[in-house]
Amino acid sequence: MGHIVMNHLEKSFGSVQALRPSSLSIAKGSFTTLLGPSGCGKTTLLRMLAGLETPDGGEIHVNGECYYSKVKHVNKPAHQRKFGMVFQDFALWPHMTVFENVAFGLRAAGMKAGLQEAVLDALATVRLEGMEKRYPHQLSGGQQQRVAFARAIVMKPQLVLFDEPLSALDALLRDEMRAELLHLVKEAGVTALYVTHDQTEAMSMSDEVVVLQGGEILQQGTPEQIYSAPEHPFVARFIGKSNWLMKDKWMLRPEHVRFREADAEDHRFEAKVRHASYMGDRYEVELEMQENLGIWTAYSPSRLLVGDKVQVYASPEHVHEVVS
Amino acid sequence: MQSSLFKNYAWLGMGLALVLLGMLVLAPLLIVFGTSLYTDQKLDLLAPLQIIRQSELSEVLFNSIWLGLCVIAATTVLAFPLAWVMAKTPLRRHKWLDIVLLIPFMTPPYIGSMGWMLFMQTNGYMEQFIPASSALTPAFFSFGGMVAIMSLHLFPFLYLLLRNALLQIGGSMEEAAAVHGGGFLYRLRRIVLPLLLSSYVMGSLLIFVKTIAEFGTPATFGRKIGFYVMTSEIHKYISSWPIDFGKATSLASVLLAACLVMWYIQSTISSRYSYRLVGGKGAIKQTATMSRWGWALCWMYIGVLLIASIGIPYFSIITASLLKLRGVGLAWDNLTLQHYVDLLTPGSASLEALLNSFGLSIVASTIAVVLGTWFALTVQRSRTPGQKLVDLFSLLPNTVPGIVIVVGLILLWNAKWMPIPLYNTYGMVVLTYVILFLPYTVQYVKASYGQIDPMLLQAGQVFGGRRLYVLRRILLPLLLPGMLAGWMMTFTIANRELVASLLVLPPSMKTSATYIFAQFEQGEVSMGMAMAVITVGITTVLLLAMNVFSSQQKVE
Numbered sequence: 001m002g003h004i005v006m007n008h009l010e011k012s013f014g015s016v017q018a019l020r021p022s023s024l025s026i027a028k029g030s031f032t033t034l035l036g037p038s039g040c041g042k043t044t045l046l047r048m049l050a051g052l053e054t055p056d057g058g059e060i061h062v063n064g065e066c067y068y069s070k071v072k073h074v075n076k077p078a079h080q081r082k083f084g085m086v087f088q089d090f091a092l093w094p095h096m097t098v099f100e101n102v103a104f105g106l107r108a109a110g111m112k113a114g115l116q117e118a119v120l121d122a123l124a125t126v127r128l129e130g131m132e133k134r135y136p137h138q139l140s141g142g143q144q145q146r147v148a149f150a151r152a153i154v155m156k157p158q159l160v161l162f163d164e165p166l167s168a169l170d171a172l173l174r175d176e177m178r179a180e181l182l183h184l185v186k187e188a189g190v191t192a193l194y195v196t197h198d199q200t201e202a203m204s205m206s207d208e209v210v211v212l213q214g215g216e217i218l219q220q221g222t223p224e225q226i227y228s229a230p231e232h233p234f235v236a237r238f239i240g241k242s243n244w245l246m247k248d249k250w251m252l253r254p255e256h257v258r259f260r261e262a263d264a265e266d267h268r269f270e271a272k273v274r275h276a277s278y279m280g281d282r283y284e285v286e287l288e289m290q291e292n293l294g295i296w297t298a299y300s301p302s303r304l305l306v307g308d309k310v311q312v313y314a315s316p317e318h319v320h321e322v323v324s
Numbered sequence: 325m326q327s328s329l330f331k332n333y334a335w336l337g338m339g340l341a342l343v344l345l346g347m348l349v350l351a352p353l354l355i356v357f358g359t360s361l362y363t364d365q366k367l368d369l370l371a372p373l374q375i376i377r378q379s380e381l382s383e384v385l386f387n388s389i390w391l392g393l394c395v396i397a398a399t400t401v402l403a404f405p406l407a408w409v410m411a412k413t414p415l416r417r418h419k420w421l422d423i424v425l426l427i428p429f430m431t432p433p434y435i436g437s438m439g440w441m442l443f444m445q446t447n448g449y450m451e452q453f454i455p456a457s458s459a460l461t462p463a464f465f466s467f468g469g470m471v472a473i474m475s476l477h478l479f480p481f482l483y484l485l486l487r488n489a490l491l492q493i494g495g496s497m498e499e500a501a502a503v504h505g506g507g508f509l510y511r512l513r514r515i516v517l518p519l520l521l522s523s524y525v526m527g528s529l530l531i532f533v534k535t536i537a538e539f540g541t542p543a544t545f546g547r548k549i550g551f552y553v554m555t556s557e558i559h560k561y562i563s564s565w566p567i568d569f570g571k572a573t574s575l576a577s578v579l580l581a582a583c584l585v586m587w588y589i590q591s592t593i594s595s596r597y598s599y600r601l602v603g604g605k606g607a608i609k610q611t612a613t614m615s616r617w618g619w620a621l622c623w624m625y626i627g628v629l630l631i632a633s634i635g636i637p638y639f640s641i642i643t644a645s646l647l648k649l650r651g652v653g654l655a656w657d658n659l660t661l662q663h664y665v666d667l668l669t670p671g672s673a674s675l676e677a678l679l680n681s682f683g684l685s686i687v688a689s690t691i692a693v694v695l696g697t698w699f700a701l702t703v704q705r706s707r708t709p710g711q712k713l714v715d716l717f718s719l720l721p722n723t724v725p726g727i728v729i730v731v732g733l734i735l736l737w738n739a740k741w742m743p744i745p746l747y748n749t750y751g752m753v754v755l756t757y758v759i760l761f762l763p764y765t766v767q768y769v770k771a772s773y774g775q776i777d778p779m780l781l782q783a784g785q786v787f788g789g790r791r792l793y794v795l796r797r798i799l800l801p802l803l804l805p806g807m808l809a810g811w812m813m814t815f816t817i818a819n820r821e822l823v824a825s826l827l828v829l830p831p832s833m834k835t836s837a838t839y840i841f842a843q844f845e846q847g848e849v850s851m852g853m854a855m856a857v858i859t860v861g862i863t864t865v866l867l868l869a870m871n872v873f874s875s876q877q878k879v880e
Contacts, residue, residue: 050782050786051785051786052782052785052786077785078782078785078786079784079785079786079787079788079789079790079793079794080788081786082788083786084786084787085783085786085787087779087782087783088779089777089779091777091779091780091782091783093780093783093784093798093802094780094802095801095802104784104787104788104789104797105787105788105789107797108784108787108788108789108790108793108797109788151787155787155788161786
């Protein structure tokens with residue numbers, strides 16, 4: 001098995017229900033992302049798993065061992081769960097060197113022999129050799145990020161939690177670190193649970209994406225499934241752009257809107273060009289659809305003039321029915 | 325269930341903190357109220373006022389209030405122009421002035437008053453410089469002189485408040501008003517003054533409280549000119565014959581009530597009428613351009629202020645400590661270091677007093693730091709009612725006049741039913757110091773704690789640290805600067821504390837403060853002032869060093 005299983009986990013803060021009873025399981029060695037807008041309950045779920053927040057009900061099992069159960073009165077404290085975690089803003093201890101930051105967990109566990117090698121190993125993994133005597137404020141944002149990752153993996157944890165780890169970096173560095181982080185996770189061979197509100201991060205890094213909204217899990221699946229076969233109108237709208245043939249029911253992605261007929265079976269629509277923006281490799285076109293279909297997005301290889309009347313086509317197989 | 329166990333501990337710690345604070349801080353204050361209200365076997369809420377009226381103490385009450393009001397007026401006159409200069413003119417890049425201006429505020433008032441008295445008295449240093457100025461002497465030894473001395477001590481406090489408010493208002497707020505068509509006077513009336521008002525009202529209320537609670541100046545200058553206020557009368561009724569605790573506690577109750585009311589008004593104003601004035605990131609600080617006359621005028625104003633608030637008192641104290649013979653007066657060949665040698669002679673009463681002060685301060689500040697850190701950690705971010713209560717009680721000694729607490733402590737620990745024989749011992753002095761100066765540590769540690777991102781502690785938990793391990797490896801090291809600041813502050817303030825030392829020291833014991841006071845009273849001015857130079861010198865340098873250090877840390 002090697003699973004992390006959460007059953008009917010729930011949590012309220014005062015009168016606000018942060019997470020409705022939700023169940024989720026994570027396969028060993030997988031990279032799973034919790035994706036949703038702020039306030040959707042994804043961070044609450046992560047913190048409950050880490051033991052930083054006590055759930056109101058439900059169960060958490062790790063490798064068959066019970067970590068939390070309301071019914072059985074089990075609640076393993078955070079420091080005994082043996083997870084790694086990369087915090088938002090990194091949460092590096094400012095009064096400790098890079099070495100001591102990484103060594104913290106090992107020292108807390110009373111490890112003495114091999115401590116030096118373990119720490120240097122972890123630092124080598126994140127390519128920070130020779131930096132161990134520095135203090136966090138002497139490092140760049142990207143380096144701090146890597147220290148935070150080294151700290152998370154040095155204990156060889158069964159699960160590493162990522163709490164929006166890239167949100168503290170500027171846009172350029174974020175793109176760079178995204179690829180690097182994924183590479184490091186795969187290299188270290190750990191199971192990862194990643195929280196973000198950024199769909200690009202979720203789609204590009206994950207094996208599994210879990211979309212949350214309003215304290216509820218809407219859909220779990222591979223990035224491809226989430227994109228091409230959303231099971232909820234919110235998922236369809238939140239990830240990528242969506243054109244609706246019927247509100248909340250029949251959905252078509254922009255790249256499947258064609259300006260030329262390919263087949264007699266094709267659906268045909270009348271539209272007026274509202275706006276066209278040049279994206280470099282193509283034009284992104286905003287279309288005002290006839291028959292009350294609202295606004296669509298489509299991609300065109302050539303410039304279209306605002307106000308032009310156009311016909312667009314779509315194959316029936318690309319029209320997705322949103323049903324859960 | 326580790327987490328519920330933790331909750332139980334927290335609850336227990338909270339309870340223990342409240343019980344301890346109740347015993348140490350609340351009980352003395354309640355006993356002051358109780359003693360004054362409970363006369364002739366019955367409770368009478370107006371008893372203190374009755375006693376004050378019957379025994380013609382109403383004049384004393386009136387004196388205190390009048391003094392407070394006049395000091396507000398005088399500090400305003402001193403502080404406002406300075407605040408404007410330091411906020412709005414190019415002079416404000418002279419940051420060192422802020423540090424220098426802390427010196428008068430950090431000088432113990434009794435020592436400042438002594439300096440002024442030495443300078444202004446008949447045959448004092450001013451007359452020796454300018455013999456014609458002897459006409460001024462009687463004019464200075466008056467109510468007006470007392471207001472001047474106290475204002476020169478307190479004005480930096482109001483200045484800092486006003487300047488910070490002006491700095492925050494400046495820039496974007498005023499520019500926005502100008503862009504939207506406000507002329508200078510219109511801006512002043514509609515933008516600057518309303519935003520400044522809450523700071524000013526708060527500042528002046530605090531000045532009032534500090535003035536009526538002040539003991540040092542009334543005990544020295546006030547006594548000399550026969551101007552008696554509540555604090556000096558309280559001291560009289562419990563230290564010299566005929567001792568009258570009824571009158572002392574009546575006065576103390578009224579003083580306490582007045583201060584608490586003022587603090588209440590102050591906190592109401594600050595929560596209701598103060599605005600979050602965040603100068604936006606791009607706020608370009610506009611400075612007025614100044615003519616040469618403007619420069620000269622500003623510098624002259626600052627110069628006069630510095631001479632009056634620092635130059636004169638310190639010149640007098642240092643000179644007095646160096647004079648061979650007082651009668652001969654100011655002359656180079658009349659200077660000697662002999663008083664310092666005598667002062668520091670092993671086995672002398674003076675060295676013993678000095679060492680007593682150091683010893684008491686070290687013990688008291690160490691205990692205060694331990695207790696204060698514990699209370700501050702109990703308060704955390706002051707969210708639950710229990711935490712708010714601990715916060716309130718642990719800061720109370722800073723709110724109420726020191727002399728009131730001291731009277732309460734004497735009544736409590738000297739009571740017939742008190743089983744712990746602490747009164748009249750070394751321990752009593754330590755206890756008094758700890759209680760009086762507890763708020764410093766609490767505030768500093770609370771500030772340090774507020775700056776620690778809770779994530780840092782949670783990270784410690786996630787990476788396998790138990791509660792104590794996280795406390796030792798992460799929390800305490802991060803709190804250390806705050807604890808150190810609290811220790812230094814307590815140490816320096818305790819070192820120069822006068823009123824508590826006068827009232828609770830065991831009969832045979834002296835500290836440097838009581839030594840200075842006694843020498844000055846008995847005419848041994850040189851020895852007293854040499855002691856003043858040593859203690860004030862050491863502690864002021866320590867405080868300034870700490871200030872510079874902490875402001876540098878903030879820059880990093």
